[in-house]
Amino acid sequence: MSLDHIVSVTIGGLTVGMIYALIALGYTMVYGVLKFINFAHGEVFTIGGYVAAFTLLTLGVNDGMSAIAVAGCLLAAVVASVLVPMAIGFLVERIAYRPLRGRARIIPLLSAIGVSIVMQQSIILVFGSKPVTIPTLALSSASIVVGGIRIRVLALVIIVVSAVLMAGLTYLVKSTRIGKAMRATSQDMEAAEMMGIDTNKTIAFTFIVGSALAGIGGFLVIMYYGSLKFDAGFLYGLKAFTAAVLGGIGNIPGAVVGALVLGMTETYGVSVDLGFLAWFVVAGLVLGLYVQMVRIPRRRLQHIAEDRRTPEYERSLLNVYRLTPYHGVKTLLAERTDALLSVSAEHAVRLMAGNVFLAVVAAVMFVNANVRIDTRWQPVIAFVVLMVILMFRPSGILGEAITEKV
Amino acid sequence: MRLSEVTERVSGAAARVPRSVYAVGGLVIAIIFPLLNMAGWVETAWLRVGVISLLFVMLSLGLNIVMGETGLLNLGYIAFFAFGAYTTALLSSPKFELRWPFLVVVVLSALIAMVAGFVIGLPTLRLRGDYLAIVTLAFGEIVRLTITNLQDFTNGPNGITGIYSPRLVGEGALESLGSTGPAAWLVIDKPVEYYYLVLACVAVTAVLISNLKNSRIGRAWNALREDELAAVSAGITASRAKLLSVVLSAGIAGFAGSLFAYYSNVISPESFLFMQSVIVVCMVVLGGMGSIPGVILGAIVLQALPQVIRQAAGAARSEFEVYRMLIFGIIIVVMVIFRPEGLLPDTLWRREAHEVDPREQEKTRQSLFDLEEGEKDLEV
Numbered sequence: 013m014s015l016d017h018i019v020s021v022t023i024g025g026l027t028v029g030m031i032y033a034l035i036a037l038g039y040t041m042v043y044g045v046l047k048f049i050n051f052a053h054g055e056v057f058t059i060g061g062y063v064a065a066f067t068l069l070t071l072g073v074n075d076g077m078s079a080i081a082v083a084g085c086l087l088a089a090v091v092a093s094v095l096v097p098m099a100i101g102f103l104v105e106r107i108a109y110r111p112l113r114g115r116a117r118i119i120p121l122l123s124a125i126g127v128s129i130v131m132q133q134s135i136i137l138v139f140g141s142k143p144v145t146i147p148t149l150a151l152s153s154a155s156i157v158v159g160g161i162r163i164r165v166l167a168l169v170i171i172v173v174s175a176v177l178m179a180g181l182t183y184l185v186k187s188t189r190i191g192k193a194m195r196a197t198s199q200d201m202e203a204a205e206m207m208g209i210d211t212n213k214t215i216a217f218t219f220i221v222g223s224a225l226a227g228i229g230g231f232l233v234i235m236y237y238g239s240l241k242f243d244a245g246f247l248y249g250l251k252a253f254t255a256a257v258l259g260g261i262g263n264i265p266g267a268v269v270g271a272l273v274l275g276m277t278e279t280y281g282v283s284v285d286l287g288f289l290a291w292f293v294v295a296g297l298v299l300g301l302y303v304q305m306v307r308i309p310r311r312r313l314q315h316i317a318e319d320r321r322t323p324e325y326e327r328s329l330l331n332v333y334r335l336t337p338y339h340g341v342k343t344l345l346a347e348r349t350d351a352l353l354s355v356s357a358e359h360a361v362r363l364m365a366g367n368v369f370l371a372v373v374a375a376v377m378f379v380n381a382n383v384r385i386d387t388r389w390q391p392v393i394a395f396v397v398l399m400v401i402l403m404f405r406p407s408g409i410l411g412e413a414i415t416e417k418v
Numbered sequence: 419m420r421l422s423e424v425t426e427r428v429s430g431a432a433a434r435v436p437r438s439v440y441a442v443g444g445l446v447i448a449i450i451f452p453l454l455n456m457a458g459w460v461e462t463a464w465l466r467v468g469v470i471s472l473l474f475v476m477l478s479l480g481l482n483i484v485m486g487e488t489g490l491l492n493l494g495y496i497a498f499f500a501f502g503a504y505t506t507a508l509l510s511s512p513k514f515e516l517r518w519p520f521l522v523v524v525v526l527s528a529l530i531a532m533v534a535g536f537v538i539g540l541p542t543l544r545l546r547g548d549y550l551a552i553v554t555l556a557f558g559e560i561v562r563l564t565i566t567n568l569q570d571f572t573n574g575p576n577g578i579t580g581i582y583s584p585r586l587v588g589e590g591a592l593e594s595l596g597s598t599g600p601a602a603w604l605v606i607d608k609p610v611e612y613y614y615l616v617l618a619c620v621a622v623t624a625v626l627i628s629n630l631k632n633s634r635i636g637r638a639w640n641a642l643r644e645d646e647l648a649a650v651s652a653g654i655t656a657s658r659a660k661l662l663s664v665v666l667s668a669g670i671a672g673f674a675g676s677l678f679a680y681y682s683n684v685i686s687p688e689s690f691l692f693m694q695s696v697i698v699v700c701m702v703v704l705g706g707m708g709s710i711p712g713v714i715l716g717a718i719v720l721q722a723l724p725q726v727i728r729q730a731a732g733a734a735r736s737e738f739e740v741y742r743m744l745i746f747g748i749i750i751v752v753m754v755i756f757r758p759e760g761l762l763p764d765t766l767w768r769r770e771a772h773e774v775d776p777r778e779q780e781k782t783r784q785s786l787f788d789l790e791e792g793e794k795d796l797e798v
Contacts (some may be wrong), residue, residue: 048548049548049551049552095680106503107751108751108755110754112637112754112755115545115758116489116547117547118489118491118546118547118548118551119754119758120749120754121491121548121551122491122699122703122754123750123754123755124495124751125696125699125747125749125750126746126747126748126750126751126754127701127751128747129693129696129743129744129746129747129750130744130747130748130751131747132743133740133741133744133747134745136740137740137744141736141740176441246692250552250555250556251558253552254556257549257552294568311768335530348789388563388566388567389563389567391559391563392559392560392563392564392567395557395560395563396560398552398553398558399542399553399556399557402542402545402546402549402552402553403541403542403553406545406549
């Protein structure tokens with residue numbers, strides 16, 4: 013792999029990652045405040061893209077126009093792709109989510125799925141089921157050459173704009189009055205109400221900000237790729253959710269970190285040949301084994317009475333733990349007589365199943381020799397990352413903002 | 419009289435009719451339906467609608483075990499259906515030139531789906547509700563994308579064609595008994611025959627599930643759904659009970675998938691989209707989570723009714739599909755907000771669905787406590 017290739021792939025990964033981050037922030041903010049997965053968020057992103065495209069097409073933007081006119085058109089598209097998602101985010105929260113606040117977790121999730129279908133089908137009804145395409149502008153195809161490497165200007169624009177927006181969001185949440193209200197609401201809604209915070213207003217504001225970010229994401233995507241399909245939001249939304257979980261849901265910097273990691277993983281996963289990917293799978297397997305066999309037992313060891321917790325004893329227990337997949341689980345564990353046993357026998361079975369699953373995934377990839385990991389597998393990478401992170405470390409890389417039992 | 423009172427009375431009156439009346443009535447209607455076709459009053463196309471509706475009834479019954487009884491939302495349920503369908507397609511089609519006996523294939527399809535359910539359930543079931551939903555969704559998508567991408571094995575997006583019709587008795591078995599030539603009635607290839615085959619399977623599944631519902635394990639599921647902590651303290655092994663419900667529901671989906679593959683002759687990844695999972699979820703929500711008659715009604719209403727309306731309106735298929743999905747989405751939202759217990763609710767769920775905010779409960783408990791304190795004061 014040459015340096016050129018690495019740089020261009022990295023920039024591609026950063027660009028995609030930044031787009032995921034813009035969407036993931038909406039998921040993570042809403043989750044932080046309400047403990048609720050806003051499943052319809054991906055569709056808000058699609059609507060942002062469609063509205064931007066619609067504005068550009070209505071204004072008839074093309075390269076024949078003067079630079080100022082093109083800039084005006086783009087500005088109008090940005091404004092439209094922010095305002096419309098904002099209104100939609102507000103309305104959806106008011107109509108479909110607010111009446112369900114405080115119900116069992118899956119009830120609002122079901123409602124969100126319903127909303128997402130309604131939005132998707134509405135897009136088809138309004139704009140048709142064909143992908144929307146915007147005319148190619150000089151700006152969207154322009155590129156600069158740095159040290160022999162060609163980089164699209166738009167990729168840099170996306171990275172810069174997203175970074176600025178994220179800095180702005182951090183300022184908003186950390187240093188403003190409404191941001192303080194958001195943090196208070198996410199910590200304890202009832203206490204926040206007692207302190208005179210209008211939690212309904214705060215939640216509505218959270219939805220509006222999240223939707224605006226997703227809308228801008230839609231605008232950037234339509235500028236970057238030139239077209240968007242009505243169901244794009246499903247995949248983008250899921251990947252952004254993956255990113256949010258990966259970084260630690262409810263955690264704003266976490267969403268950005270998770271999105272960048274996911275973007276990089278995906279881009280490298282499909283642009284590097286199978287030899288490299290094999291490494292990736294093996295690394296995942298080893299990581300999973302490590303987390304399960306070393307990290308988790310250590311946590312379990314804390315249940316053992318203080319006086320018995322000598323280093324030798326702990327080591328011997330950990331050794332038992334490491335051996336469990338290879339020996340008869342129960343017979344071996346039955347010799348030990350503490351609280352660890354009942355938990356870890358079950359855990360060992362889970363551990364094996366988790367690794368069998370990973371091994372099967374790896375085996376399917378390798379046995380079938382014709383399978384090249386190309387762009388068709390890109391969504392699969394994201395989904396596998398999602399499953400692995402939820403199975404092994406649901407609190408994410410940076411940890412959830414609000415720790416709670418998983 | 420307010421609208422809610424009207425619905426309350428209607429459902430109250432409906433609840434007083436014995437269950438068996440509904441069951442027998444439904445079964446009689448279902449048995450008579452193909453006879454209308456034979457008499458020439460109903461077109462064969464409707465029989466096909468009937469078969470597909472029955473397959474969806476089976477799917478919703480299976481999903482109801484995890485979603486309604488155990489309270490775990492599964493958004494990738496169609497993946498187990500796909501496992502069943504592809505197992506059947508590979509074992510009984512010209513793809514690998516195999517033609518395994520019908521019964522073996524059906525059982526194997528269900529078993530493979532169960533194994534898939536076990537493998538996915540074991541590591542994920544400890545996750546809480548909403549994460550579990552997303553993990554199952556990811557699983558469903560991974561299965562579909564893998565099927566699409568593994569060209570050599572599954573023909574990719576083109577799908578597997580020419581699946582053989584099921585033969586109730588193995589080839590040569592009758593000849594050995596002295597019969598001449600293959601008996602036509604032993605090969606199921608007409609819509610009417612499929613209809614009765616699927617109907618029989620649905621009936622067996624429904625009876626099985628309603629018995630399970632009232633058994634020890636069924637009560638364990640309900641207890642887990644309502645309060646996991648309390649259920650575990652009462653001695654239920656949460657992981658085992660949950661796993662059993664996931665595996666069982668996967669098995670039913672695999673069974674249905676096998677029948678689907680036999681019936682449609684051709685299967686492709688197109689049939690196993692995320693939207694299909696959502697449709698099954700929608701059926702369960704509409705009918706009433708945890709209620710067997712409700713779920714059957716939900717599946718029939720959402721699968722058969724749109725076809726009737728489409729026929730009546732004479733609309734084009736693609737355009738109609740958009741409206742159908744739009745209405746499905748609206749149904750989910752409206753049902754969840756206004757009638758979360760579904761059309762024909764299960765008594766337990768009904769109580770739970772209208773349960774107030776835990777914080778509200780806390781307040782009520784607090785005030786009761788205050789009252790007791792006050793009484794004590796008076797005595798002193």
